[in-house]
Amino acid sequence: MTSVSGELDKLAVQFAKGELEKAEERLRRTSRVLTTKAAIAQTPKQQIWALNKTKLYRYIPVVPEAQRHPVPLLLVFALMNRPYILDLRPGNSFVEFMVSQGYDVYLLDWGSPGPEDRNLKFDDYALDYLPRAIRRMKSISGATEFSMLGWCIGAILATLYAAVRPDDGLRNLLLLTAPLDFSKKENITFALWTDERYFDVDKTLAMFGNMPAELIEYGAKALKPVENFVGNYLRLWDNLDNPAVVESWHAMNTWVTDNIPMAGAAFRQLIVDLYRNDRLMNGTWVVRGEKVDVRRIKANLLTVIAGNDHITPACQSETLQDKVGSKDKELFRIRGGHIGIMAGSDAARTTWPHIDAWLDSRSGR
Amino acid sequence: MSESNKDNQAFDPFEAWRGMRSAGMDAWAKPMTEAVNSEGYAKASGVMLDAYLTASIPLREILEKSMTQALQQINMPTRSDIISLAERLTQVEMRLDDMDAKLEELTRRPSEPSPAKPSALKPLAAKVKRTRARKQ
Numbered sequence A: 001m002t003s004v005s006g007e008l009d010k011l012a013v014q015f016a017k018g019e020l021e022k023a024e025e026r027l028r029r030t031s032r033v034l035t036t037k038a039a040i041a042q043t044p045k046q047q048i049w050a051l052n053k054t055k056l057y058r059y060i061p062v063v064p065e066a067q068r069h070p071v072p073l074l075l076v077f078a079l080m081n082r083p084y085i086l087d088l089r090p091g092n093s094f095v096e097f098m099v100s101q102g103y104d105v106y107l108l109d110w111g112s113p114g115p116e117d118r119n120l121k122f123d124d125y126a127l128d129y130l131p132r133a134i135r136r137m138k139s140i141s142g143a144t145e146f147s148m149l150g151w152c153i154g155a156i157l158a159t160l161y162a163a164v165r166p167d168d169g170l171r172n173l174l175l176l177t178a179p180l181d182f183s184k185k186e187n188i189t190f191a192l193w194t195d196e197r198y199f200d201v202d203k204t205l206a207m208f209g210n211m212p213a214e215l216i217e218y219g220a221k222a223l224k225p226v227e228n229f230v231g232n233y234l235r236l237w238d239n240l241d242n243p244a245v246v247e248s249w250h251a252m253n254t255w256v257t258d259n260i261p262m263a264g265a266a267f268r269q270l271i272v273d274l275y276r277n278d279r280l281m282n283g284t285w286v287v288r289g290e291k292v293d294v295r296r297i298k299a300n301l302l303t304v305i306a307g308n309d310h311i312t313p314a315c316q317s318e319t320l321q322d323k324v325g326s327k328d329k330e331l332f333r334i335r336g337g338h339i340g341i342m343a344g345s346d347a348a349r350t351t352w353p354h355i356d357a358w359l360d361s362r363s364g365r
Numbered sequence B: 001m002s003e004s005n006k007d008n009q010a011f012d013p014f015e016a017w018r019g020m021r022s023a024g025m026d027a028w029a030k031p032m033t034e035a036v037n038s039e040g041y042a043k044a045s046g047v048m049l050d051a052y053l054t055a056s057i058p059l060r061e062i063l064e065k066s067m068t069q070a071l072q073q074i075n076m077p078t079r080s081d082i083i084s085l086a087e088r089l090t091q092v093e094m095r096l097d098d099m100d101a102k103l104e105e106l107t108r109r110p111s112e113p114s115p116a117k118p119s120a121l122k123p124l125a126a127k128v129k130r131t132r133a134r135k136q
Helices: A002-035 A083-087 A094-100 A122-141 A153-164 A189-193 A201-208 A213-222 A225-238 A243-256 A264-276 A351-360 B002-008 B015-036 B039-073 B079-111 B118-135
Strands: A045-051 A054-059 A073-076 A105-109 A146-151 A170-176 A300-306 A329-334
Touching (some): A002 A243, A045 A122, A083 A105, A094 A105, A122 A264, A122 B079, A170 A351, A300 A351, A329 A351, B039 B079
Parallel strands (some): A300 A329
Antiparallel strands (some): A045 A054
């Protein structure tokens, strides 16, 4: 009887010890993932141009020149997030995929604005920085025509450029989760938060100069508070024994927590000209004295809309199709969120092949 | 296959708790999302930010003023000096970029015959190139 009870005690001690070791290991993993940065943006690239904080990278082609698409592809991401979401990690990178499909891929990194950049506007980004980067890209690639993919705020910049400089060789324009139409304010949470009754943009910028990254990050996360502040961490805790999920979570968390401020004047334009007055779509937006008329856009157009996008609802992207002058245009709806459609686990099976197929037939000689 | 896997799985005492937690999260997420998407939330967050800014801006101005005076006293550049210097650097960078573009255009032009009359332009381009080389 005594020996049986002794054995049971031993088993209980062993079990408790094992559980403790497991818990310790889980805590160690959690701590590593939360306090370190994942190895992101690994696709080999070369910096080919820089101006102020902005840099242009060319990804090293892996396909022989004769088999490559002659029309280069320029990627333009948002101003307040790092662009490496497009090259998140090996095996889950849009850039890596497109390079392997034979595209000559260039990435524009706007960099992090300092106090000296507080007066930078959309005008400067779209009419000073972007054309110069495009000139350099054309010079390196030897091409006269190019494709441009704009994502989120990058899509506003790409649209602006395409409307104001329609004859600069832009052959294909790809807009991903593009916040362009601000007319249906009741569907846009950011429009409610930044309404002039509640948000004093000038006072905020008088204090900070540039819009702080922390405020932007909080705003993006607060749209879905339970999912972002609680559910996200529980998902990690539940999957700590699954290395694939942990690594993917780590990479995404590295990106999500690596935000940058937005130049003050550009942020003011975003709020006042776009969110409050919808100037792009109603044709009253003037940049550097030029009226932005989206009817002047003539590049082939692919608009990608995320069905579950809570940052840029579909109503903000779909109306452009009817206004542009492009003859060749397509609206592609896909299930997923604002970032998930390009960096989620399904992107490689859904969004990327569609973009590749669309571009492939439009990137020949 | 999946059946045998199920059989092999160890008993997890927390499984039921996890299920309850997920259900609770789903039930919690929707009203919270609706709450942040309301006029009340927009107003409350606006009031909070405004209160913070109203309290912080005068303090920041006093700090900036005294810091500027102190730095000027010891002949050190102030924040605005550094900002203006950085702005000028960007202007210089832009001028350099413009010059780079022009230089590239000039160096490319002679070797790029016009598609309309390539044979007529080739000797001219070569002549321009030779003259430039002599000048350099």
